Amino acid sequence: MNDTQTAFATALAPEASTAILGSLWQSTDIKPLIELYAARPLFDNTSEWIIRDNPYRRPVDLKTVQQLDFSSSLSRSEILGTSALAAHRMLLNIYETDLIFLPASDFPAKRAEFSSYYSNDNKLLGELIRPTLEAHVFSFLNDEINVTGKWTVEALKSYMQSILEQHEKSELDICKRIVASANPQRAARALLIQVAGDFLSEASASSRNILGKYGEIQSELFKIVIDDYGYGVHPAKHSTLFENTLATCGLMSDVHAYWHFYLSSSLAINNYYHYVSRDHSKYFRAVGAIAMAEAMFSHSCREISRMLRTVFGKPVDTYYFDEHYHIDAHHGRMAFDYVVAPAIARHGNEIISDIVRGMEELQLLTAISDEDLIAQIEFADSVDELKTRAQEVVTDGCDSASHLESSGHSLVTKVNDQDKLYQIESGSLDVVISDNQTVRLASGQSMIVPRQRLHGTAVVSDECHYRTYNLSM
Amino acid sequence: MLVVTFDPKEFNFIKAGDDSYFLLRFADGSLVLFNDYCAHRGGPLHLGHWDRDKNCLVCPWHGSKYAEKVLRKDSRPLIHRSGRVTAILDADPATPIRLVKKNILAVTC
Numbered sequence: 193m194n195d196t197q198t199a200f201a202t203a204l205a206p207e208a209s210t211a212i213l214g215s216l217w218q219s220t221d222i223k224p225l226i227e228l229y230a231a232r233p234l235f236d237n238t239s240e241w242i243i244r245d246n247p248y249r250r251p252v253d254l255k256t257v258q259q260l261d262f263s264s265s266l267s268r269s270e271i272l273g274t275s276a277l278a279a280h281r282m283l284l285n286i287y288e289t290d291l292i293f294l295p296a297s298d299f300p301a302k303r304a305e306f307s308s309y310y311s312n313d314n315k316l317l318g319e320l321i322r323p324t325l326e327a328h329v330f331s332f333l334n335d336e337i338n339v340t341g342k343w344t345v346e347a348l349k350s351y352m353q354s355i356l357e358q359h360e361k362s363e364l365d366i367c368k369r370i371v372a373s374a375n376p377q378r379a380a381r382a383l384l385i386q387v388a389g390d391f392l393s394e395a396s397a398s399s400r401n402i403l404g405k406y407g408e409i410q411s412e413l414f415k416i417v418i419d420d421y422g423y424g425v426h427p428a429k430h431s432t433l434f435e436n437t438l439a440t441c442g443l444m445s446d447v448h449a450y451w452h453f454y455l456s457s458s459l460a461i462n463n464y465y466h467y468v469s470r471d472h473s474k475y476f477r478a479v480g481a482i483a484m485a486e487a488m489f490s491h492s493c494r495e496i497s498r499m500l501r502t503v504f505g506k507p508v509d510t511y512y513f514d515e516h517y518h519i520d521a522h523h524g525r526m527a528f529d530y531v532v533a534p535a536i537a538r539h540g541n542e543i544i545s546d547i548v549r550g551m552e553e554l555q556l557l558t559a560i561s562d563e564d565l566i567a568q569i570e571f572a573d574s575v576d577e578l579k580t581r582a583q584e585v586v587t588d589g590c591d592s593a594s595h596l597e598s599s600g601h602s603l604v605t606k607v608n609d610q611d612k613l614y615q616i617e618s619g620s621l622d623v624v625i626s627d628n629q630t631v632r633l634a635s636g637q638s639m640i641v642p643r644q645r646l647h648g649t650a651v652v653s654d655e656c657h658y659r660t661y662n663l664s665m
Numbered sequence: 666m667l668v669v670t671f672d673p674k675e676f677n678f679i680k681a682g683d684d685s686y687f688l689l690r691f692a693d694g695s696l697v698l699f700n701d702y703c704a705h706r707g708g709p710l711h712l713g714h715w716d717r718d719k720n721c722l723v724c725p726w727h728g729s730k731y732a733e734k735v736l737r738k739d740s741r742p743l744i745h746r747s748g749r750v751t752a753i754l755d756a757d758p759a760t761p762i763r764l765v766k767k768n769i770l771a772v773t774c
Binding site (some may be wrong): 558 | 667694695696743747751753755760
């Protein structure tokens with residue numbers, strides 16, 4: 193036998209396979225596979241910031257991936273940084289090969305990309321790197337959240353009720369911040385873009401949990417899913433309702449059209465549902481997360497609907513959020529009374545800590561996402577101040593890099609792990625903050641981009657010479 | 666049931682009506698909230714000591730032992746997230762509560 197055959201034969205013995213797989217997941221040899229994945233043409237940079245009608249093109253920024261180390265877990269303070277963004281982009285690409293996406297038009301021209309996205313090569317490579325990426329971005333949840341004690345269904349119900357009571361009394365900070373923004377419509381669109389990655393394929397991740405055979409709670413969970421799918425009536429499908437909202441706010445509903453503008457924290461929530469729903473050993477965490485999401489979403493949707501009407505006035509179609517405000521009051525109750533409680537009755541109190549963990553994880557990821565989007569809105573609102581401050585920065589002692597780039601269209605957004613100063617020496621550079629906000633910097637101009645703030649750059653003159661400085665934190 | 670949220674750096678003891686609970690931290694950083702009254706004769710367990718050889722809490726009154734496994738299994742439901750804890754107590758929601766910082770003698774690590 194050759195080395196490969198020997199390895200396979202050895203792997204068939206259970207103890208050997210566990211050892212081999214264990215060392216594979218922990219091995220630094222995964223990094224070349226990650227780079228190989230990121231180098232796939234589908235995931236290359238794009239020529240435009242908006243990706244029209246092509247659900248297979250999902251840039252992951254190969255140049256940045258090559259410089260990163262994914263072998264250790266990120267801490268809470270790092271989860272909005274460079275490697276988190278790269279990992280979450282790759283994870284979403286991996287997870288969504290289980291979902292079906294077809295372009296709205298011109299399939300023949302996109303057939304090669306369709307085949308490539310769903311190819312065995314793409315899937316296999318994705319599976320090999322997935323555990324490393326998951327550990328990198330989700331391990332911090334284990335550090336942040338601990339669930340102990342002797343839980344009962346009554347304790348769980350009391351805990352959930354107390355969370356919901358507080359939530360329902362609150363105004364959403366994100367909605368307040370949007371209304372107070374220097375450009376509320378821009379800020380509201382930013383929110384819609386963040387949720388588009390999930391809402392346009394709504395319930396796809398959690399639908400993974402209705403497969404198989406596991407008793408009455410399966411059928412009860414299915415009822416929640418079929419509500420989301422509009423009972424098979426396409427105009428009533430929740431994702432269709434969301435498309436209508438997007439249209440009335442001047443946004444496209446092509447899947448991942450705004451890929452470049454997904455914040456890492458938004459990708460994290462979308463990925464989290466896949467993470468706990470694809471790996472069925474995490475089923476009870478998924479149940480907890482889904483139950484909490486359904487229960488909390490009702491009030492959140494009421495707040496968002498109100499905010500959208502304030503910001504856009506009569507033309508906006510808020511039916512998606514109004515429908516969720518209504519139906520999720522039922523879904524929250526259904527999820528607890530007909531899924532969570534019966535699951536506990538059937539499978540024992542030992543599962544409750546998993547359910548609670550799922551509830552807590554979802555709340556934590558949601559809180560992080562809200563903070564991230566608020567910070568991004570503040571960034572968008574502070575451009576003039578960031579340009580003014582840039583003029584006053586002392587760059588002595590700062591790490592710097594010189595860039596000479598030609599105009600061209602190899603576009604991808606990124607974040608920096610430190611505040612970064614962009615200083616234009618000749619030519620012009622666009623700093624792109626969102627789908628409809630670009631700051632053009634001409635020769636002699638400069639701007640600070642705060643750490644962990646998503647942005648892109650594009651040379652708009654024939655050539656641009658600029659310097660970047662990593663500013664002390 | 667009564668749900669109480671607090672900062673475990675600020676408080677480590679809850680009085681809820683006639684019942685009392687204390688926070689115990691294990692070597693792995695996890696926290697448990699345990700009833701302060703020994704099941705034997707009601708001794709104050711927060712004043713017990715940790716026997717590192719036997720890995721158990723020892724009641725200061727008559728030496729009743731509570732193994733780590735038992736403490737984890739029988740402690741109150743507790744969530745520790747991002748620096749705050751939420752405890753679910755078996756009490757009426759209207760029960761008056763007092764949060765206290767006490768000297769917990771049972772130091773496990």
